[in-house]
Amino acid sequence: MIYTAAEIKQIDQTATQNGMPESILMERAASAIVPKLPIESHSTILVVCGTGNNGGDGWVVARELAVKGHEVSVWLPLGDSKSEAASTHAAYASSLVRVIEQPVATDIVIDALFGVGLSGPVTGKARDVIEWVNQQMATVLSIDLPSGIPSDHALEFDGLAIQATRTYCLHGYKRTAFLNRTSPYYGQIERIDIGLPHTSGWSVLTESDFNRSLLERDRFSHKTDYGHGILIGGSRHLLGAPFLGGRAAIRSGIGLLNLSVPREASPFISTLPEAMYNQHTDVLEQSYDAIAIGPGMVEGEGMDTIWQQVKHQSCPIIVDAGALSTRRFETRGPLILTPHPGEFSRLTNQSVEEIEGDRFAVASEFAKQHRVHLILKGTYTLIVTPDGKGAVNTVEASALAKGGSGDILTGILLALWSRKGELQSPSEQAVLWHALAAKSISRTIHPASVLASDVIEELGRI
Numbered sequence: 530m531i532y533t534a535a536e537i538k539q540i541d542q543t544a545t546q547n548g549m550p551e552s553i554l555m556e557r558a559a560s561a562i563v564p565k566l567p568i569e570s571h572s573t574i575l576v577v578c579g580t581g582n583n584g585g586d587g588w589v590v591a592r593e594l595a596v597k598g599h600e601v602s603v604w605l606p607l608g609d610s611k612s613e614a615a616s617t618h619a620a621y622a623s624s625l626v627r628v629i630e631q632p633v634a635t636d637i638v639i640d641a642l643f644g645v646g647l648s649g650p651v652t653g654k655a656r657d658v659i660e661w662v663n664q665q666m667a668t669v670l671s672i673d674l675p676s677g678i679p680s681d682h683a684l685e686f687d688g689l690a691i692q693a694t695r696t697y698c699l700h701g702y703k704r705t706a707f708l709n710r711t712s713p714y715y716g717q718i719e720r721i722d723i724g725l726p727h728t729s730g731w732s733v734l735t736e737s738d739f740n741r742s743l744l745e746r747d748r749f750s751h752k753t754d755y756g757h758g759i760l761i762g763g764s765r766h767l768l769g770a771p772f773l774g775g776r777a778a779i780r781s782g783i784g785l786l787n788l789s790v791p792r793e794a795s796p797f798i799s800t801l802p803e804a805m806y807n808q809h810t811d812v813l814e815q816s817y818d819a820i821a822i823g824p825g826m827v828e829g830e831g832m833d834t835i836w837q838q839v840k841h842q843s844c845p846i847i848v849d850a851g852a853l854s855t856r857r858f859e860t861r862g863p864l865i866l867t868p869h870p871g872e873f874s875r876l877t878n879q880s881v882e883e884i885e886g887d888r889f890a891v892a893s894e895f896a897k898q899h900r901v902h903l904i905l906k907g908t909y910t911l912i913v914t915p916d917g918k919g920a921v922n923t924v925e926a927s928a929l930a931k932g933g934s935g936d937i938l939t940g941i942l943l944a945l946w947s948r949k950g951e952l953q954s955p956s957e958q959a960v961l962w963h964a965l966a967a968k969s970i971s972r973t974i975h976p977a978s979v980l981a982s983d984v985i986e987e988l989g990r991i
Protein backbone atom coordinates (compact mmCIF):
# COMPACT_ATOMS: atom_id res chain seq x y z
CA MET A 530 0.00 0.00 0.00
CA ILE A 531 1.64 3.17 -1.23
CA TYR A 532 0.07 6.61 -1.22
CA THR A 533 0.85 10.08 -2.51
CA ALA A 534 0.62 13.05 -0.15
CA ALA A 535 -2.54 14.17 -1.97
CA GLU A 536 -4.15 10.76 -1.48
CA ILE A 537 -3.29 10.78 2.24
CA LYS A 538 -4.77 14.25 2.63
CA GLN A 539 -7.93 13.13 0.83
CA ILE A 540 -8.31 10.05 3.04
CA ASP A 541 -7.70 12.20 6.11
CA GLN A 542 -10.25 14.77 4.96
CA THR A 543 -12.90 12.14 4.20
CA ALA A 544 -12.38 10.63 7.64
CA THR A 545 -12.69 14.06 9.27
CA GLN A 546 -15.84 14.89 7.31
CA ASN A 547 -17.38 11.59 8.34
CA GLY A 548 -16.84 12.19 12.02
CA MET A 549 -13.33 10.90 12.65
CA PRO A 550 -11.43 13.95 13.93
CA GLU A 551 -7.72 14.47 13.27
CA SER A 552 -7.00 14.46 16.99
CA ILE A 553 -8.27 10.88 17.21
CA LEU A 554 -6.20 9.87 14.18
CA MET A 555 -3.14 11.26 15.97
CA GLU A 556 -4.10 9.32 19.06
CA ARG A 557 -4.39 6.15 16.98
CA ALA A 558 -1.10 6.77 15.22
CA ALA A 559 0.72 7.28 18.50
CA SER A 560 -0.84 4.32 20.27
CA ALA A 561 0.15 2.07 17.36
CA ILE A 562 3.70 3.45 17.19
CA VAL A 563 4.66 3.58 20.88
CA PRO A 564 4.65 -0.19 21.58
CA LYS A 565 6.91 -0.69 18.57
CA LEU A 566 9.57 1.83 19.55
CA PRO A 567 12.92 0.20 20.38
CA ILE A 568 13.32 2.10 23.66
CA GLU A 569 14.88 0.73 26.84
CA SER A 570 13.46 1.73 30.22
CA HIS A 571 16.52 3.86 31.03
CA SER A 572 16.75 5.56 27.58
CA THR A 573 16.62 9.35 27.45
CA ILE A 574 14.29 10.63 24.75
CA LEU A 575 14.01 13.87 22.80
CA VAL A 576 10.90 14.43 20.67
CA VAL A 577 11.37 17.12 18.01
CA CYS A 578 7.96 18.49 17.04
CA GLY A 579 7.17 20.69 14.04
CA THR A 580 4.18 22.98 13.78
CA GLY A 581 1.89 20.73 11.72
CA ASN A 582 0.07 17.47 12.35
CA ASN A 583 3.30 15.49 12.17
CA GLY A 584 4.29 17.48 15.24
CA GLY A 585 0.89 16.58 16.72
CA ASP A 586 1.74 12.89 16.36
CA GLY A 587 5.02 13.67 18.11
CA TRP A 588 3.21 15.28 21.04
CA VAL A 589 1.00 12.24 21.59
CA VAL A 590 3.97 9.87 21.35
CA ALA A 591 5.83 12.05 23.89
CA ARG A 592 2.85 12.00 26.24
CA GLU A 593 2.45 8.21 26.02
CA LEU A 594 6.13 7.63 26.68
CA ALA A 595 6.06 9.98 29.66
CA VAL A 596 3.02 8.18 31.07
CA LYS A 597 4.95 4.91 30.76
CA GLY A 598 7.63 6.43 32.97
CA HIS A 599 10.25 7.43 30.40
CA GLU A 600 12.26 10.60 30.68
CA VAL A 601 10.96 12.68 27.76
CA SER A 602 11.88 16.14 26.54
CA VAL A 603 10.02 17.94 23.76
CA TRP A 604 11.76 20.52 21.58
CA LEU A 605 9.73 22.92 19.42
CA PRO A 606 12.43 24.51 17.27
CA LEU A 607 9.90 26.07 14.88
CA GLY A 608 7.48 27.38 17.49
CA ASP A 609 4.07 26.29 18.71
CA SER A 610 1.64 24.06 16.79
CA LYS A 611 -0.42 25.74 14.12
CA SER A 612 -2.94 22.95 13.78
CA GLU A 613 -5.90 22.83 16.12
CA ALA A 614 -5.69 19.09 16.74
CA ALA A 615 -1.96 19.27 17.45
CA SER A 616 -2.42 22.27 19.78
CA THR A 617 -5.04 20.40 21.80
CA HIS A 618 -2.66 17.48 22.31
CA ALA A 619 0.26 19.83 23.00
CA ALA A 620 -1.71 21.62 25.74
CA TYR A 621 -2.25 18.44 27.75
CA ALA A 622 1.02 16.68 26.93
CA SER A 623 3.11 19.69 27.96
CA SER A 624 1.96 19.14 31.54
CA LEU A 625 3.58 15.68 31.49
CA VAL A 626 6.84 16.22 29.63
CA ARG A 627 9.71 18.67 29.83
CA VAL A 628 9.53 21.32 27.10
CA ILE A 629 13.02 22.58 26.37
CA GLU A 630 14.39 25.62 24.55
CA GLN A 631 17.81 24.21 23.71
CA PRO A 632 18.19 20.65 22.42
CA VAL A 633 20.13 18.15 24.49
CA ALA A 634 21.88 14.94 23.49
CA THR A 635 19.73 11.87 24.24
CA ASP A 636 19.75 8.16 23.46
CA ILE A 637 16.67 8.44 21.27
CA VAL A 638 15.46 11.24 18.99
CA ILE A 639 11.87 11.05 17.77
CA ASP A 640 11.52 13.02 14.58
CA ALA A 641 8.11 14.66 14.24
CA LEU A 642 9.22 17.77 12.37
CA PHE A 643 7.63 17.28 8.93
CA GLY A 644 5.43 14.63 7.38
CA VAL A 645 3.38 14.69 4.19
CA GLY A 646 2.79 18.44 4.59
CA LEU A 647 6.32 19.34 3.47
CA SER A 648 6.44 21.05 0.12
CA GLY A 649 9.74 21.51 -1.71
CA PRO A 650 13.17 21.53 -0.12
CA VAL A 651 13.30 22.50 3.55
CA THR A 652 13.69 26.23 4.15
CA GLY A 653 14.55 28.43 7.14
CA LYS A 654 15.53 27.35 10.63
CA ALA A 655 14.40 23.76 10.03
CA ARG A 656 17.55 23.22 7.95
CA ASP A 657 19.70 23.76 11.06
CA VAL A 658 17.43 21.50 13.08
CA ILE A 659 17.84 18.66 10.58
CA GLU A 660 21.60 19.12 10.56
CA TRP A 661 21.66 19.08 14.35
CA VAL A 662 19.69 15.82 14.50
CA ASN A 663 22.00 14.24 11.93
CA GLN A 664 25.03 15.09 14.07
CA GLN A 665 23.62 13.17 17.06
CA MET A 666 24.78 9.69 18.01
CA ALA A 667 21.17 8.83 18.96
CA THR A 668 18.83 6.26 17.45
CA VAL A 669 16.55 8.39 15.27
CA LEU A 670 12.94 7.26 14.91
CA SER A 671 10.91 9.17 12.33
CA ILE A 672 7.16 9.48 12.31
CA ASP A 673 5.61 9.02 8.85
CA LEU A 674 8.64 10.29 6.88
CA PRO A 675 12.21 11.24 7.73
CA SER A 676 11.77 15.02 7.94
CA GLY A 677 12.95 16.73 4.77
CA ILE A 678 12.10 13.76 2.55
CA PRO A 679 9.32 14.58 0.09
CA SER A 680 6.43 12.13 -0.14
CA ASP A 681 5.97 11.53 -3.84
CA HIS A 682 9.13 12.10 -5.85
CA ALA A 683 12.75 13.13 -5.52
CA LEU A 684 12.86 15.63 -8.38
CA GLU A 685 13.36 18.69 -6.14
CA PHE A 686 15.05 16.97 -3.22
CA ASP A 687 18.29 18.76 -2.35
CA GLY A 688 19.78 16.08 -0.10
CA LEU A 689 18.90 17.65 3.26
CA ALA A 690 16.75 15.35 5.38
CA ILE A 691 16.88 13.51 8.65
CA GLN A 692 18.72 10.24 8.45
CA ALA A 693 16.40 7.90 10.32
CA THR A 694 17.26 4.61 11.92
CA ARG A 695 13.67 3.56 11.47
CA THR A 696 10.55 5.18 10.00
CA TYR A 697 6.97 4.43 11.00
CA CYS A 698 4.89 5.09 7.88
CA LEU A 699 1.33 6.04 8.77
CA HIS A 700 -1.55 4.36 6.93
CA GLY A 701 0.68 3.41 3.99
CA TYR A 702 4.16 3.86 2.56
CA LYS A 703 5.04 6.95 0.60
CA ARG A 704 6.59 6.59 -2.85
CA THR A 705 9.97 8.00 -1.81
CA ALA A 706 10.51 4.96 0.43
CA PHE A 707 11.19 3.11 -2.83
CA LEU A 708 13.28 5.58 -4.81
CA ASN A 709 17.06 5.10 -4.89
CA ARG A 710 17.80 8.71 -3.94
CA THR A 711 15.50 8.91 -0.93
CA SER A 712 15.01 5.38 0.40
CA PRO A 713 18.32 5.30 2.35
CA TYR A 714 17.08 8.13 4.63
CA TYR A 715 14.19 6.00 5.85
CA GLY A 716 16.33 3.38 7.56
CA GLN A 717 14.12 0.39 8.25
CA ILE A 718 10.50 0.98 7.36
CA GLU A 719 7.37 -0.17 9.09
CA ARG A 720 3.78 0.48 8.11
CA ILE A 721 1.41 1.58 10.85
CA ASP A 722 -2.27 0.91 10.43
CA ILE A 723 -4.42 3.67 11.87
CA GLY A 724 -7.76 2.14 10.94
CA LEU A 725 -8.47 4.12 7.77
CA PRO A 726 -9.81 2.42 4.62
CA HIS A 727 -7.32 1.29 1.99
CA THR A 728 -7.73 2.64 -1.52
CA SER A 729 -4.21 2.43 -2.88
CA GLY A 730 -3.53 1.30 -6.44
CA TRP A 731 0.04 0.31 -5.47
CA SER A 732 1.13 -2.65 -3.42
CA VAL A 733 4.45 -3.64 -1.91
CA LEU A 734 5.83 -7.07 -2.75
CA THR A 735 7.85 -8.95 -0.16
CA GLU A 736 9.08 -12.51 0.03
CA SER A 737 5.77 -13.73 1.45
CA ASP A 738 3.97 -12.65 -1.74
CA PHE A 739 5.81 -15.27 -3.78
CA ASN A 740 3.40 -17.99 -4.79
CA ARG A 741 5.27 -21.20 -4.05
CA SER A 742 2.60 -23.29 -5.76
CA LEU A 743 4.18 -22.10 -9.02
CA LEU A 744 6.67 -24.90 -8.55
CA GLU A 745 4.07 -27.60 -8.01
CA ARG A 746 3.43 -30.23 -10.67
CA ASP A 747 0.18 -32.15 -10.93
CA ARG A 748 0.86 -35.89 -11.00
CA PHE A 749 -1.31 -36.46 -14.09
CA SER A 750 -0.12 -33.43 -15.99
CA HIS A 751 1.49 -33.26 -19.40
CA LYS A 752 4.08 -30.89 -20.85
CA THR A 753 1.38 -29.00 -22.73
CA ASP A 754 -0.28 -28.11 -19.41
CA TYR A 755 2.65 -25.80 -18.63
CA GLY A 756 2.66 -23.82 -21.84
CA HIS A 757 4.66 -23.61 -25.04
CA GLY A 758 6.68 -20.44 -25.53
CA ILE A 759 9.24 -19.12 -27.95
CA LEU A 760 12.12 -16.87 -27.08
CA ILE A 761 13.55 -14.92 -30.00
CA GLY A 762 16.94 -13.43 -29.30
CA GLY A 763 20.59 -13.04 -30.15
CA SER A 764 22.49 -11.27 -32.87
CA ARG A 765 25.79 -11.85 -34.63
CA HIS A 766 27.85 -10.56 -31.70
CA LEU A 767 25.48 -11.22 -28.79
CA LEU A 768 24.85 -14.91 -28.73
CA GLY A 769 24.66 -15.84 -25.04
CA ALA A 770 21.53 -13.90 -24.06
CA PRO A 771 18.86 -16.15 -25.65
CA PHE A 772 20.47 -19.22 -24.09
CA LEU A 773 20.40 -17.63 -20.63
CA GLY A 774 16.76 -16.63 -21.16
CA GLY A 775 15.89 -20.05 -22.53
CA ARG A 776 17.53 -21.93 -19.68
CA ALA A 777 15.73 -19.67 -17.19
CA ALA A 778 12.40 -20.38 -18.91
CA ILE A 779 12.95 -24.13 -18.61
CA ARG A 780 14.07 -23.82 -14.98
CA SER A 781 10.86 -21.85 -14.40
CA GLY A 782 8.76 -24.77 -15.46
CA ILE A 783 7.78 -24.00 -19.07
CA GLY A 784 6.36 -27.13 -20.75
CA LEU A 785 7.91 -26.60 -24.18
CA LEU A 786 10.39 -24.04 -25.36
CA ASN A 787 11.48 -22.94 -28.80
CA LEU A 788 14.54 -20.75 -29.11
CA SER A 789 14.85 -18.67 -32.24
CA VAL A 790 18.50 -17.66 -32.70
CA PRO A 791 20.68 -16.41 -35.54
CA ARG A 792 22.60 -18.87 -37.68
CA GLU A 793 25.84 -17.88 -35.90
CA ALA A 794 24.46 -19.39 -32.65
CA SER A 795 24.50 -22.96 -34.01
CA PRO A 796 27.67 -23.97 -32.08
CA PHE A 797 25.88 -23.17 -28.77
CA ILE A 798 22.76 -25.22 -29.39
CA SER A 799 24.27 -28.26 -27.69
CA THR A 800 24.52 -26.23 -24.42
CA LEU A 801 20.74 -26.30 -24.11
CA PRO A 802 19.47 -29.51 -25.71
CA GLU A 803 16.15 -29.22 -23.81
CA ALA A 804 14.97 -26.50 -26.22
CA MET A 805 13.75 -26.81 -29.80
CA TYR A 806 15.43 -24.50 -32.27
CA ASN A 807 14.49 -22.10 -35.02
CA GLN A 808 16.48 -19.58 -36.99
CA HIS A 809 15.45 -15.93 -37.13
CA THR A 810 14.65 -16.37 -40.82
CA ASP A 811 12.10 -19.17 -40.15
CA VAL A 812 8.38 -18.45 -40.38
CA LEU A 813 6.79 -18.18 -36.91
CA GLU A 814 4.33 -20.93 -35.99
CA GLN A 815 0.89 -19.83 -34.82
CA SER A 816 0.64 -21.99 -31.75
CA TYR A 817 2.66 -20.38 -28.97
CA ASP A 818 1.19 -19.51 -25.58
CA ALA A 819 3.63 -16.60 -25.18
CA ILE A 820 6.49 -15.01 -27.08
CA ALA A 821 9.56 -13.21 -25.74
CA ILE A 822 11.67 -11.13 -28.06
CA GLY A 823 14.77 -9.03 -27.61
CA PRO A 824 17.55 -10.51 -25.44
CA GLY A 825 20.82 -9.96 -27.30
CA MET A 826 19.07 -8.50 -30.35
CA VAL A 827 20.03 -5.31 -32.18
CA GLU A 828 18.15 -3.15 -34.67
CA GLY A 829 18.66 -4.34 -38.25
CA GLU A 830 19.67 -7.99 -38.64
CA GLY A 831 16.09 -8.85 -39.64
CA MET A 832 14.39 -7.39 -36.55
CA ASP A 833 11.62 -5.65 -38.54
CA THR A 834 10.76 -8.78 -40.51
CA ILE A 835 10.60 -10.84 -37.31
CA TRP A 836 8.46 -8.21 -35.58
CA GLN A 837 5.96 -8.15 -38.46
CA GLN A 838 5.23 -11.80 -37.70
CA VAL A 839 5.30 -11.46 -33.92
CA LYS A 840 2.89 -8.54 -33.68
CA HIS A 841 0.08 -10.46 -35.39
CA GLN A 842 0.10 -13.18 -32.71
CA SER A 843 -2.66 -12.91 -30.15
CA CYS A 844 -0.70 -14.43 -27.24
CA PRO A 845 1.17 -12.33 -24.62
CA ILE A 846 4.35 -10.82 -26.04
CA ILE A 847 7.29 -9.88 -23.82
CA VAL A 848 9.53 -7.28 -25.39
CA ASP A 849 12.96 -6.81 -23.86
CA ALA A 850 16.37 -5.26 -24.45
CA GLY A 851 17.24 -4.73 -28.15
CA ALA A 852 13.63 -5.15 -29.29
CA LEU A 853 12.34 -2.30 -27.09
CA SER A 854 11.28 0.54 -29.34
CA THR A 855 8.41 2.98 -29.66
CA ARG A 856 7.88 1.36 -33.09
CA ARG A 857 6.86 -1.88 -31.35
CA PHE A 858 3.87 -0.95 -29.21
CA GLU A 859 1.19 -2.35 -31.51
CA THR A 860 0.26 -5.94 -30.72
CA ARG A 861 -2.92 -7.99 -30.71
CA GLY A 862 -2.37 -9.65 -27.34
CA PRO A 863 -1.03 -8.32 -24.02
CA LEU A 864 2.29 -6.50 -24.43
CA ILE A 865 4.81 -6.74 -21.60
CA LEU A 866 7.77 -4.33 -21.74
CA THR A 867 10.82 -4.85 -19.50
CA PRO A 868 13.08 -1.77 -19.73
CA HIS A 869 15.83 -0.72 -17.35
CA PRO A 870 15.92 3.05 -16.77
CA GLY A 871 18.26 3.68 -19.72
CA GLU A 872 15.98 1.80 -22.10
CA PHE A 873 12.94 3.48 -20.57
CA SER A 874 14.58 6.85 -21.18
CA ARG A 875 14.69 6.04 -24.89
CA LEU A 876 11.04 4.94 -24.86
CA THR A 877 9.80 8.04 -23.06
CA ASN A 878 12.25 10.72 -24.21
CA GLN A 879 12.77 11.59 -20.55
CA SER A 880 16.15 11.62 -18.88
CA VAL A 881 17.19 8.81 -16.55
CA GLU A 882 17.23 11.41 -13.70
CA GLU A 883 13.60 12.38 -14.41
CA ILE A 884 12.60 8.71 -14.50
CA GLU A 885 14.49 7.69 -11.39
CA GLY A 886 13.28 10.76 -9.48
CA ASP A 887 9.61 10.09 -10.17
CA ARG A 888 9.39 6.41 -11.17
CA PHE A 889 5.88 5.73 -9.94
CA ALA A 890 4.24 8.58 -11.85
CA VAL A 891 6.27 8.13 -15.03
CA ALA A 892 5.72 4.37 -15.14
CA SER A 893 2.04 4.60 -14.33
CA GLU A 894 1.40 7.29 -16.98
CA PHE A 895 3.28 5.33 -19.61
CA ALA A 896 1.47 2.05 -18.93
CA LYS A 897 -1.91 3.78 -19.11
CA GLN A 898 -1.10 5.80 -22.21
CA HIS A 899 0.15 2.81 -24.21
CA ARG A 900 -2.06 0.17 -22.55
CA VAL A 901 0.94 -2.02 -21.76
CA HIS A 902 2.24 -4.07 -18.88
CA LEU A 903 5.44 -2.38 -17.78
CA ILE A 904 8.28 -3.79 -15.73
CA LEU A 905 10.57 -0.89 -14.92
CA LYS A 906 13.69 -2.58 -13.58
CA GLY A 907 15.87 -1.34 -10.74
CA THR A 908 16.56 -1.99 -7.06
CA TYR A 909 12.84 -1.46 -6.54
CA THR A 910 11.42 -2.87 -9.76
CA LEU A 911 7.96 -1.54 -10.58
CA ILE A 912 5.41 -3.87 -12.14
CA VAL A 913 2.61 -1.84 -13.67
CA THR A 914 -0.59 -3.02 -15.37
CA PRO A 915 -2.27 -1.18 -18.27
CA ASP A 916 -4.63 0.58 -15.85
CA GLY A 917 -1.62 2.38 -14.32
CA LYS A 918 -1.79 0.46 -11.04
CA GLY A 919 1.04 -1.68 -9.85
CA ALA A 920 3.41 -3.09 -7.32
CA VAL A 921 6.96 -2.49 -6.20
CA ASN A 922 9.33 -5.33 -5.50
CA THR A 923 11.22 -4.88 -2.22
CA VAL A 924 13.21 -8.11 -2.30
CA GLU A 925 16.64 -6.62 -2.85
CA ALA A 926 19.41 -8.61 -4.55
CA SER A 927 22.56 -6.75 -5.49
CA ALA A 928 23.82 -9.87 -7.28
CA LEU A 929 21.44 -8.93 -10.10
CA ALA A 930 23.45 -5.80 -10.95
CA LYS A 931 25.26 -7.72 -13.68
CA GLY A 932 24.93 -8.55 -17.38
CA GLY A 933 22.59 -11.44 -18.07
CA SER A 934 20.13 -10.70 -15.25
CA GLY A 935 17.61 -9.15 -17.61
CA ASP A 936 17.79 -12.17 -19.92
CA ILE A 937 16.90 -14.42 -16.99
CA LEU A 938 13.92 -12.29 -16.03
CA THR A 939 12.68 -12.45 -19.61
CA GLY A 940 12.95 -16.23 -19.51
CA ILE A 941 10.98 -16.45 -16.25
CA LEU A 942 8.37 -14.07 -17.64
CA LEU A 943 8.03 -16.22 -20.74
CA ALA A 944 7.48 -19.32 -18.63
CA LEU A 945 4.86 -17.71 -16.41
CA TRP A 946 3.00 -15.86 -19.16
CA SER A 947 2.90 -19.16 -21.12
CA ARG A 948 0.66 -20.65 -18.44
CA LYS A 949 -2.43 -19.54 -20.38
CA GLY A 950 -3.79 -17.08 -17.85
CA GLU A 951 -3.82 -19.74 -15.13
CA LEU A 952 -1.53 -17.68 -12.86
CA GLN A 953 -2.46 -14.48 -11.08
CA SER A 954 -0.04 -11.61 -11.73
CA PRO A 955 2.60 -13.53 -13.71
CA SER A 956 4.82 -10.43 -14.00
CA GLU A 957 4.85 -9.82 -10.25
CA GLN A 958 5.63 -13.48 -9.60
CA ALA A 959 8.43 -13.49 -12.18
CA VAL A 960 10.10 -10.41 -10.64
CA LEU A 961 9.84 -11.91 -7.16
CA TRP A 962 11.17 -15.29 -8.23
CA HIS A 963 14.12 -13.67 -10.01
CA ALA A 964 15.02 -11.56 -6.95
CA LEU A 965 14.51 -14.42 -4.48
CA ALA A 966 16.75 -16.75 -6.47
CA ALA A 967 19.49 -14.09 -6.59
CA LYS A 968 19.10 -13.38 -2.88
CA SER A 969 19.19 -17.07 -2.07
CA ILE A 970 22.36 -17.82 -4.08
CA SER A 971 24.00 -14.76 -2.49
CA ARG A 972 23.98 -16.63 0.82
CA THR A 973 26.51 -19.16 -0.47
CA ILE A 974 28.32 -17.16 -3.18
CA HIS A 975 29.29 -13.54 -2.63
CA PRO A 976 26.91 -11.28 -4.62
CA ALA A 977 29.85 -9.81 -6.55
CA SER A 978 30.80 -13.30 -7.69
CA VAL A 979 27.35 -14.67 -8.60
CA LEU A 980 26.96 -15.56 -12.29
CA ALA A 981 23.70 -15.16 -14.14
CA SER A 982 23.82 -18.95 -14.61
CA ASP A 983 24.05 -19.42 -10.83
CA VAL A 984 20.80 -17.47 -10.44
CA ILE A 985 19.13 -19.73 -13.02
CA GLU A 986 20.25 -22.88 -11.18
CA GLU A 987 18.88 -21.43 -7.93
CA LEU A 988 15.36 -20.92 -9.32
CA GLY A 989 14.39 -24.44 -8.34
CA ARG A 990 15.91 -24.23 -4.88
CA ILE A 991 14.03 -21.43 -3.22
Ligand SMILES: NC(=O)C1=CN([C@@H]2O[C@H](COP(=O)(O)OP(=O)(O)OC[C@H]3O[C@@H](n4cnc5c(N)ncnc54)[C@H](O)[C@@H]3O)[C@@H](O)[C@H]2O)[C@@H](O)CC1
Nearest residue numbers: 541554581582583643644645646647648649650651652673
Ligand atom coordinates in the same frame (compact mmCIF):
# COMPACT_ATOMS: atom_id res chain seq x y z
N1 LIG B 1 -4.28 10.47 7.39
C1 LIG B 1 -3.14 10.30 8.02
O1 LIG B 1 -2.37 9.47 7.58
C2 LIG B 1 -2.80 11.09 9.22
C3 LIG B 1 -1.72 11.99 9.22
N2 LIG B 1 -1.23 12.53 10.35
C4 LIG B 1 0.01 13.31 10.37
O2 LIG B 1 -0.13 14.53 9.73
C5 LIG B 1 1.01 14.76 8.93
C6 LIG B 1 0.73 15.81 7.94
O3 LIG B 1 0.46 16.97 8.66
P1 LIG B 1 0.40 18.42 8.03
O4 LIG B 1 -0.35 18.37 6.78
O5 LIG B 1 -0.07 19.32 9.10
O6 LIG B 1 1.91 18.76 7.63
P2 LIG B 1 3.30 18.49 8.33
O7 LIG B 1 3.17 18.37 9.78
O8 LIG B 1 3.96 17.41 7.59
O9 LIG B 1 4.11 19.85 7.98
C7 LIG B 1 3.47 21.06 7.86
C8 LIG B 1 4.40 22.20 8.24
O10 LIG B 1 5.53 22.23 7.41
C9 LIG B 1 5.77 23.56 6.95
N3 LIG B 1 6.47 23.44 5.67
C10 LIG B 1 5.99 22.95 4.51
N4 LIG B 1 6.95 22.95 3.57
C11 LIG B 1 8.06 23.45 4.14
C12 LIG B 1 9.38 23.70 3.68
N5 LIG B 1 9.74 23.42 2.42
N6 LIG B 1 10.31 24.21 4.53
C13 LIG B 1 9.97 24.48 5.81
N7 LIG B 1 8.72 24.28 6.30
C14 LIG B 1 7.77 23.77 5.48
C15 LIG B 1 4.40 24.17 6.88
O11 LIG B 1 4.48 25.56 6.95
C16 LIG B 1 3.71 23.54 8.09
O12 LIG B 1 3.96 24.30 9.24
C17 LIG B 1 1.34 13.39 8.42
O13 LIG B 1 2.63 13.27 7.89
C18 LIG B 1 1.14 12.57 9.67
O14 LIG B 1 2.30 12.56 10.46
C19 LIG B 1 -1.63 12.03 11.65
O15 LIG B 1 -1.88 13.11 12.48
C20 LIG B 1 -2.72 11.01 11.67
C21 LIG B 1 -3.56 10.90 10.43
Ligand SMILES: [K+]
Nearest residue numbers: 640643672674
Ligand atom coordinates in the same frame (compact mmCIF):
# COMPACT_ATOMS: atom_id res chain seq x y z
K1 LIG C 1 8.81 13.14 10.48
